[in-house]
Amino acid sequence: MSNKAPLNVNFMAPRKILGVMSIILVVGSLILLGTRGLNLGMDFTGGTTVVVQGEQDIDTDQVREALSGNGFGDAVVQYYGSAREVSIRVSPREDADADKVGHQVFDLIAGQIGNISLLKVEFVGPQVGDELRDQSGLALLMALGLMLVYVWFRFTNKFAVSTVSALIHDVIITLGLFSLLQWPFDLTVLAAVLALIGYSLNDSIVVADRIRENFRNSRETDPTAIINGAINETLSRTINTSFTTMLVLVALFLFGGEVMRAFSEALLVGIFIGTYSSIYVVANLLFTFKVSKDDFLVATKEEVDDMP
Amino acid sequence: MTRYPRWKFFLLLAVLVLCGLYALPNIYPDVPAVQVSAADAGDEVSTGTREKIRSTLDQAGLNHGDGEAVNSSWLIRMDNTDQQLRARALLSKTLGDQYIVALNLAPTTPGWLRALGASPMNLGLDLRGGVHFLLQVDMDTVVKQRMDAWSGQAKMALKNAGVRYRDVIIDDQTLTVKFDDQVAADAARAPLRTALPEFKLSQPEARPEINLTLNPTAIKEIEDYAVDQNRTALNNRVNELGVAEAIVQRQGADRIVVELPGVQDAAQARRILGRTATLEFRLVADNYSAERAATGVAPPGTEIFPFRDQNNRPVLLEKAKIAAGDQVTNASMGFDQQSGQPQVNVSLDATGARSMQRVTGKNVGHPMAVLFIETKTEMTSVVDKDGKRTQEPRSTTDRYVINVATIQDTLGSRFRITGLDSPAEASELALLLRAGSLAAPVTIVEERTVGPSLGAENIEAGLKSMLLGMALVLAFMLVWYKLFGLFANIALLGNLVIIVGVMSLIPGATLTLPGIAGIVLTVGMAVDANVLIYERIRENIRRGMRPREAIEEGYSRAFVTILDANITTMIVAVILFSAGTGSVQGFAVTLFIGILSSMFTAIIGTRAMVEMVYGRGARAPAKLSI
Numbered sequence: 001m002s003n004k005a006p007l008n009v010n011f012m013a014p015r016k017i018l019g020v021m022s023i024i025l026v027v028g029s030l031i032l033l034g035t036r037g038l039n040l041g042m043d044f045t046g047g048t049t050v051v052v053q054g055e056q057d058i059d060t061d062q063v064r065e066a067l068s069g070n071g072f073g074d075a076v077v078q079y080y081g082s083a084r085e086v087s088i089r090v091s092p093r094e095d096a097d098a099d100k101v102g103h104q105v106f107d108l109i110a111g112q113i114g115n116i117s118l119l120k121v122e123f124v125g126p127q128v129g130d131e132l133r134d135q136s137g138l139a140l141l142m143a144l145g146l147m148l149v150y151v152w153f154r155f156t157n158k159f160a161v162s163t164v165s166a167l168i169h170d171v172i173i174t175l176g177l178f179s180l181l182q183w184p185f186d187l188t189v190l191a192a193v194l195a196l197i198g199y200s201l202n203d204s205i206v207v208a209d210r211i212r213e214n215f216r217n218s219r220e221t222d223p224t225a226i227i228n229g230a231i232n233e234t235l236s237r238t239i240n241t242s243f244t245t246m247l248v249l250v251a252l253f254l255f256g257g258e259v260m261r262a263f264s265e266a267l268l269v270g271i272f273i274g275t276y277s278s279i280y281v282v283a284n285l286l287f288t289f290k291v292s293k294d295d296f297l298v299a300t301k302e303e304v305d306d307m308p
Numbered sequence: 309m310t311r312y313p314r315w316k317f318f319l320l321l322a323v324l325v326l327c328g329l330y331a332l333p334n335i336y337p338d339v340p341a342v343q344v345s346a347a348d349a350g351d352e353v354s355t356g357t358r359e360k361i362r363s364t365l366d367q368a369g370l371n372h373g374d375g376e377a378v379n380s381s382w383l384i385r386m387d388n389t390d391q392q393l394r395a396r397a398l399l400s401k402t403l404g405d406q407y408i409v410a411l412n413l414a415p416t417t418p419g420w421l422r423a424l425g426a427s428p429m430n431l432g433l434d435l436r437g438g439v440h441f442l443l444q445v446d447m448d449t450v451v452k453q454r455m456d457a458w459s460g461q462a463k464m465a466l467k468n469a470g471v472r473y474r475d476v477i478i479d480d481q482t483l484t485v486k487f488d489d490q491v492a493a494d495a496a497r498a499p500l501r502t503a504l505p506e507f508k509l510s511q512p513e514a515r516p517e518i519n520l521t522l523n524p525t526a527i528k529e530i531e532d533y534a535v536d537q538n539r540t541a542l543n544n545r546v547n548e549l550g551v552a553e554a555i556v557q558r559q560g561a562d563r564i565v566v567e568l569p570g571v572q573d574a575a576q577a578r579r580i581l582g583r584t585a586t587l588e589f590r591l592v593a594d595n596y597s598a599e600r601a602a603t604g605v606a607p608p609g610t611e612i613f614p615f616r617d618q619n620n621r622p623v624l625l626e627k628a629k630i631a632a633g634d635q636v637t638n639a640s641m642g643f644d645q646q647s648g649q650p651q652v653n654v655s656l657d658a659t660g661a662r663s664m665q666r667v668t669g670k671n672v673g674h675p676m677a678v679l680f681i682e683t684k685t686e687m688t689s690v691v692d693k694d695g696k697r698t699q700e701p702r703s704t705t706d707r708y709v710i711n712v713a714t715i716q717d718t719l720g721s722r723f724r725i726t727g728l729d730s731p732a733e734a735s736e737l738a739l740l741l742r743a744g745s746l747a748a749p750v751t752i753v754e755e756r757t758v759g760p761s762l763g764a765e766n767i768e769a770g771l772k773s774m775l776l777g778m779a780l781v782l783a784f785m786l787v788w789y790k791l792f793g794l795f796a797n798i799a800l801l802g803n804l805v806i807i808v809g810v811m812s813l814i815p816g817a818t819l820t821l822p823g824i825a826g827i828v829l830t831v832g833m834a835v836d837a838n839v840l841i842y843e844r845i846r847e848n849i850r851r852g853m854r855p856r857e858a859i860e861e862g863y864s865r866a867f868v869t870i871l872d873a874n875i876t877t878m879i880v881a882v883i884l885f886s887a888g889t890g891s892v893q894g895f896a897v898t899l900f901i902g903i904l905s906s907m908f909t910a911i912i913g914t915r916a917m918v919e920m921v922y923g924r925g926a927r928a929p930a931k932l933s934i
Contacts (some may be wrong), residue, residue, distance in 0.1 A: 038404055053761070099752040103574070119762040121574060125753035128442065132889070139887030146879050188822055191892045194884045195829065195899065198877030202833075205876065206840065209869045237843040241836040244784055248777030248832035252825055255776060256771035259434075259821055267829070 011231045012224050012287070019284050022277075026169055029176020036179050041186025042122060044136070046092040046129030047100040051120040052109055057083040058116070068113035068297035072105060081258050085119065092126045099123055115135045131266060136190045143197050144168060151201070155208060156295050162285035163204040166277040170200045174270045184262055199245070199267075200274030204282045210234050211286065223292060227283045235279075242275040275304060310322045312919040320916055322804055323908070327809025333421055333428045334808055336412035340392035341373075342399060343552050345381030345408050353382040357403065364402045370395050373414075385414045389760075412627065413568050429811045432820035434891050435767050437760035438569035439577050443542070443750040445562045450534045451527065453657060457637045458504055459483055460658025461721060462520070463505030481506065481527065483520040490516045498563035531561060533638075538750055539564050542581060564750070574757040581752075587633035591667065592675040592712055595625040604778035613679060616708040623709045625677055630667045631682075635660025641734045644726065650734035652725040661721030669718040678711040678725070756890075770824030778804075778829045785835055789842050791921070792914070793931035796838035799913040803834055806905040807898065817901075820894030830902030836873070842934055843864040853928045859922065863915055870911065874903050 042049050052058070060077045063086055067075045072090055080087040088109070092102055102121035110116055124132075144167060152160035171193060178185050210230035220226055246268060253264035309388075344353055344361060358375060360386065365372045373385030392411060400409040413436075415428060433440050433706055455478045462483060466473050473496065474486040485500065487493040493516045500518060501509055506526035510519045535558055542564060544554040555567040571577050593610040602622055606612045609627050610669040614620035638655040650800065656664055668676070713725055728734045782800065785793035807827055811817045842867050848858035885896035922929045 045671070053759075079738070088430075099755060100578075102755065103578075104759075117759060117761065118574075118757070119759045121755060121757040123752070123755040125444070125751075127444075128753045135887045139883050142887075143880050143883045146883070147876055150876055150879065187888060187892045188825075191822060191884055191888065191895045194880050195877075195895075198880035199833065201876045202836070202873035205873045206869055209872065224821040234843075235846065237836075237839050240788065240839045240843075241833070244781045244835050244839070245829070245832035247784065248773075248828050251773045251777035251780065252828055255769055255772040256825065256828075257766060257821075260769070260773070260825055262827055263822070 008232055009235075010228060011283065012228050015280065015287065018280050021184050022169060022281055022284075025173050025176070029172045029179070032042040032176050032179040033172075036182075038175065038179050039182040040133070041189070042089060042124055042129070043187040044129050044133040044185070046124045046126035048090045048092075048094070048105065048118070048124075049087060049122045050090075050102050050105045050118070051080050051085060051087045051108075052106060052116045053085045054113060055084075058086045058113060060086060062112055063088065063109055066108045067105065068304045070104075070108050072108070075105070080119075087258075092129070099125070103111045132187065136137060136187070139190070139194065140197075142173075143194055147197065147201050151205070151208075155212065158286060158289045158291050158295060159208050159212075162282045162289065163201060163208060165285055166274075166281040167197055167200055168203050169277050169281050170196060170270055170274045173273050176218050177269055178266070183265060186262065188259060188263045189266045192263045193270065196267060196270035196274060199271060200278060203241070203274055203278035206237060207231060207234050207278050207282055208286075211283075211291075212296055215291075215293050221293060223287065224289075227286060227291075231279055231283060238275060238278065242271055245271055312915065312923060316912055317320055317916055320912055324805065326830060327813075329421070329809070330422065330426045330812045331805050331809035333415065333417040333426045334812060336418070336428070338415055338428070339385050340387075340389045341383050341385045341412050341414035342392060342395045343378070343381050343383050343410045343412040344399060344403065345410070352380050353377075353407070357407065358382060360402065361399060365395060368394070368398055370398075380596040383414055383574040385925060390611075410552045413570075429808065429816040431763075432818045432891055432894055433567060433756065433763075434758050434821045434822065435763050435770075435819065436569055437758050437763035438567065439571045439574045440568075440754070440756040440890065441566040441577075441581065441752055442559070442754035443564045443566065443581070444753045445531075445535050445536075445538055445564065445750055447531055447534065447562050450530055451522075452478075454479065455483070455522075457655065457657040457661075457721065458506070458660055461503050462500060463658075464661075464721065465499045466496055467495070469499035471499065481522040485518045485520070487516040487518075492516065493518055499841055519807060524555060535562060535564065542750075546581070564751070570760070574755070578752070578755075581750075583806045586628040587636065588679040588681065589631045589664070590629050590672060590677050590679055591626040592677050593626050594675055613677075614708050614714070616680075620708075623677060623712065625679065625709070630676070631656055631664050639738045641709065641731065641738045642724070643731075644724075645889055649726060650728050650731040652728070652734050654723055654725060656721050656723075658721070664719045664721075664723070668715050672715050672717060675712050675714050677709050679707060680710045681707045697716065765822045770821055770828075771904055774824060774828050774831070778831055781831055781835060785838070789838075792838075792842050792845075792918070795914040795917040796835055796842075796910065798917065799838070799909040800831060800834055802913055803902070803906050804831070804911040806909065807902050810901050810905065811898065817897055818890075818894055819898070820891040822891050823894030823898040826898030830899060830906060833877075834902065834906030834910055837866070837870045837907060838849035838914055840870055841911075841914070845932070845934060848932075849932065855922065855932045858921075858932070859918060863911070867911065870907060874907055877903050880886040 055223060063077045064075070067073070067077070067088065074091055076089040078087050078089075079085065088105055090105060093101060102123050106116075106118050106121070122294065144164060145206070147167060148160050148164040150161050155163075175185075176197065177183075183189075195263055207230060210233055212228050214220070214226045214233075217227075220224060220229070249264045249268050249271070252260050253268065256264060344357070346353060361375065361382070362372075365384070370391050371387045372391075375382055375384045377626075386395055396409050396411055403409065415422075417427065459476045459478050460809075462476055463473070464487060466485070472492055474488060477484045477486070483504075485493075485496060487496065492587055493511060494516060497509060497511070500507075500520065504520060506529075507520035507522055510521065511517075512519065520866065539556055539558055546554045546568065551568045551571055553569055555565065557565045559565045566581065568577055593607070604612065604622070606624065610624050612624055613623045615623045635657045636654060637657050637882055639651075640653050642651050642653050643649065645653050649928060711725060711728070716726075755794070778800075782797045785796050785800075787793070787798065804827070807830070811819060841862050845858045845862035848861050849855070853861065881896045881900040881903070885893050885900070888896060922932065
């Protein structure tokens with residue numbers, strides 16, 4: 001494989017079409033997020049989730065029946081991994097005994113079906129939910145902000161804006177897909193989105209690093225040729241790393257159980273988009289900002305010291 | 309080509325051996341055990357009791373280990389969870405109230421590893437099962453209660469100073485004292501200032517009144533006090549639940565986290581945490597003789613209670629209470645300035661103080677008792693009329709006298725209880741008074757209960773996905789990069805050892821299911837560094853560089869890129885740790901550790917292997933297996 005000639009795809013050729021596509025996807029996602037919103041998990045909305053396991057398969061209609069007769073008509077009953085396991089989600093209540101709902105629900109189902117065991121109860125008070133939501137939003141913004149500062153510090157302003165725009169692009173489209181498919185969005189998914197920010201920037205930095213290096217070292221001055229060359233040179237790395245990461249995510253998706261499903265879904269989608277964006281969005285924006293050799297001559301002075 | 313420094317080999321070897329050693333305990337599985345400890349914290353489990361435990365288990369035909377002392381408790385290993393449950397039920401019946409019998413896990417780590425301080429990773433509640441509660445302390449009520457008390461103190465101070473006031477109004481955290489004229493207001497300043505040092509005084513120009521605003525430090529003190537008092541009370545209750553390795557921790561300004569690993573019955577835990585205790589101050593009916601109390605028949609208007617610390621000697625108390633625990637606003641241990649004897653300083657709110665003043669004024673020289681009242685609600689099995697067994701809640705109330713002291717003088721809002729035997733007794737009484745005062749009502753704002761079977765399922769799911777992910781990545785690297793791929797794979801395994809070792813070494817680190825996901829993700833991402841380096845080496849070879857040069861250049865060029873790319877992910881991990889809760893924090897921890905160690909193994913580790921094969925000692929390679 002080592003003898004294979006380096007790729008030389010003209011990545012910059014369809015950049016306008018893909019740029020427009022990215023913009024459409026981002027705008028579409030924003031509209032979705034604005035109108036349809038995210039299917040926020042219990043961590044953020046508050047409420048109660050109970051997961052029970054029966055000795056035999058459980059009939060969800062029976063569960064619904066047991067609950068609706070006792071004031072839990074709004075309960076969402078779903079299978080949880082297998083037909084023997086059922087999860088019941090109840091939206092937050094106003095009354096003082098909100099924290100006891102989980103055990104009431106369990107008792108009601110146990111009364112109807114008989115032998116079941118309690119796998120999990122999660123109760124999040126509405127106040128805690130609100131706080132977690134605010135904290136999470138803040139964490140996302142903070143992550144993006146710090147990434148901007150870091151890239152600015154290590155590269156140039158044009159790179160910083162380009163790579164962070166690519167990050168925002170990835171995050172918005174991933175969230176947009178979660179909104180479109182109404183996949184549940186909880187704290188673990190937030191963790192996945194933050195990991196995605198780290199991963200996607202990692203990808204962009206590798207490409208950006210090569211673009212910088214080629215601007216400095218090559219006699220070529222045409223930005224299109226340089227950017228294209230850098231993308232081609234890093235392409236096998238970009239694809240290989242995305243591939244190995246996707247391999248482990250598929251493993252998590254298959255065997256990680258219910259909790260890890262949404263997590264691996266978010267990262268699989270995100271890494272797919274992130275790989276695309278580190279090639280196209282970053283390069284496209286750098287191109288739009290008219291990045292040139294001059295951008296690096298200034299930076300070289302202060303950075304030459306910390307190169308090995 | 310420069311010589312590869314030898315110290316890097318040694319560093320690599322040292323880190324691997326050290327982490328491997330500390331990762332080792334994780335392969336020895338924990339076994340179920342029962343843990344017996346004395347109900348009075350600090351007491352040892354006596355040899356007699358140990359013998360009793362042994363014979364009880366032997367008689368029941370339960371296989372058990374020899375038992376070992378862990379801190380002040382006695383840990384007995386059992387064969388399986390079923391026998392463990394039976395042993396606990398049996399032992400708690402046999403040993404009675406004086407001992408707490410809890411379920412626990414005993415590590416099977418060999419002695420020599422334990423001697424090195426090596427222990428397995430802490431598992432999160434989502435992996436081992438258990439209950440997590442987040443309790444919110446109701447600060448508004450606390451502050452309101454204290455404001456009531458202070459308003460009473462203000463009135464009393466003005467009365468004692470002979471200043472006439474019209475009214476004292478409480479508005480949130482401000483007291484407004486109204487006067488008839490400015491002269492009275494001026495005269496009130498000094499006594500108010502001494503009586504209420506916690507407040508900032510201000511006097512509006514236009515009206516004859518004084519505004520007292522609570523200092524921010526005083527508010528913080530109230531909050532700290534309320535949270536700490538509740539934390540102490542909750543801790544005592546959790547101890548009574550008999551949960552090993554329980555955590556009761558303050559979180560933020562007004563919350564308390566309670567984690568009960570291994571607890572299966574969340575409802576029971578909830579009942580015990582929600583148990584209430586209160587106090588009453590009553591006069592001892594000393595016009596009747598002690599013999600009268602011993603007959604067990606109380607004369608009219610009186611009641612008989614056991615005196616807890618005096619072998620439950622019966623004490624005859626008046627039925628009417630002087631003040632109750634909900635009127636206690638504060639209690640602390642102190643010492644008498646003259647005699648140096650321990651005492652408990654008690655503060656009552658306005659209503660309690662008025663009543664206390666009235667009754668004690670008339671009864672100087674008579675004894676007064678502190679009655680402790682505890683209400684527990686328990687589920688009991690009841691057979692209903694259809695012959696079916698059901699669970700029904702039943703409340704039981706325990707009442708006993710904890711202290712009798714002679715009234716020396718008329719008591720007001722602040723008084724002291726003396727005649728205590730030791731500082732320990734005084735501090736315990738203060739604690740009980742505080743705990744009984746329920747100064748801060750708590751509500752459960754978050755609960756996460758994971759059944760033990762789900763915990764085991766989660767561990768299995770985590771391990772399975774890790775093994776599959778790992779196998780896929782190893783195979784890919786081997787096929788794609790051949791010998792260099794093998795180096796990367798060995799480095800990856802080393803990386804895993806380091807992550808587990810470091811996780812086991814850090815006492816606060818907890819492995820959760822998202823934490824396992826973090827490790828799995830690191831496995832996928834860790835090879836990135838090698839991919840970067842190897843692709844660079846291939847490129848160099850294509851450009852016609854000689855193999856050794858290609859390697860040297862590949863490693864040094866890729867290094868900065870790897871550093872940049874990984875630092876950003878570490879920043880994200882730190883943010884996630886600060887924003888997330890329990891299990892998500894576990895993800896942040898493993899991600900952070902994983903990235904750090906992957907840089908180490910992927911750069912230094914693979915380089916060392918490459919040097920061993922293609923380095924100076926060997927012949928200059930004509931071709932690299934990459």
